[in-house]
Amino acid sequence: MTIAEIAKLAGVAKSTVSRYLNGGSVGETTKLKIERVIKETGYIPNTFARSLKAKKTNIIGTIVPRLNSYATSQTLIGIDEELRYQNYQLLISNTSQSLEREIESIYSLANQKIAGIILLATQITDDHLEAFQKIDVPVLLVGQQHEQCYSLIHNDEEAGFEIGRYVLNQGHRKIAYLGVTEKDIAVGVKRKLGFQKAVQEVKDCQVNYFETSFNLKAAITMFPEILATYQPSIFVCATDNIALGVLKAAQMEGLHIPEDLSITGFGGYEITEIIHPGITTAKFYYQEAGVLAAKKLIKLVNGDEIEKVTVSNFDIILRNSVDKL
Secondary structure (H helix, E strand, C coil), X not given: CXXXXXXXXXXXXXXXXXXXXXCCCCCHHHHHHHHHHHHHHCCCCCHHHHHHHCCCCCEEEEEECCCCCHHHHHHHHHHHHHHHHCCCEEEEEECCCCHHHHHHHHHHHHHCCCCEEEEECCCCCHHHHHHHHHCCCCEEEECCCCCCCEEEEECHHHHXXXXXXXXXXXCCCEEEEEECCCCCHHHHHHHHHHHHHHHCCCCCCEEEEEECCCCHHHHXXXXXXXXXXXXXXXXXXXXXXXXXXXXXXXXXXCCCCCCCCEEEEEECCCHHHHCCCCCEEEXXXXXXXXXXXXXXXXXXXXXXXXXXXXXXXXXXXXCCCCCCC
């Protein structure tokens, strides 16, 4: 069923139906005719196509590095719920952690006349900044921060400090910190920086810093060598995924958690509560952050002012994976 067919059945001009569907002024009698035909035919407007034809769309593009991530999926749920509430549509572009595809997605979405872009970035390069300048579309970063961009970030540095302080208060002084590449400023730099600030407040603390990937299997592979050569009392892991890998590897070695080895993570993934023992972690509220990101971007789309950087909340969730020495 098309607009032209609706117009024919209602006995009105096609432009009148189009004006009605877009919220324009239509006489009451004409309005009732169109509504009756729409109800009888079960017509559903193609809002995507209508948006592409309009000067201003109601589509928000969201670029994500990967879909098989708890943090990403929860953030998307929050974004989608808020956009739906405010009568916007969500269009997702997955880059599979490819920076080249990320840049391509920025230009591609802009060419599709979307109203704005939410970018769940892992890093911001000169190519990103060039793309932001070339497209006439408001952009909001989620998870990363840059002085030239509007950003919504998690309080990674403070979370790192609080995890560090808790671990140290539990008596741990021989620590393995298992992080990720420093190209990821939020996870690779700020969480570690916060942890280092906590370590500086105590004496006689030995910390060895290691780098792995976000992949759980990579942590499992690295674990035996770190344990054998360093023998820490605790693994502080930059993500819950890494912590889960360490937990699995420790159990494969026949170790008991936390009696033989303690573990902490970052993220607050649901599985860290379900498994035994539950993992102590810094919980970020990804879904709430998604809602807030959508609200902020819609304000930018409407030309309203927002603060350059918005910081979301976190909590330290204490479970059974850390022993007190």
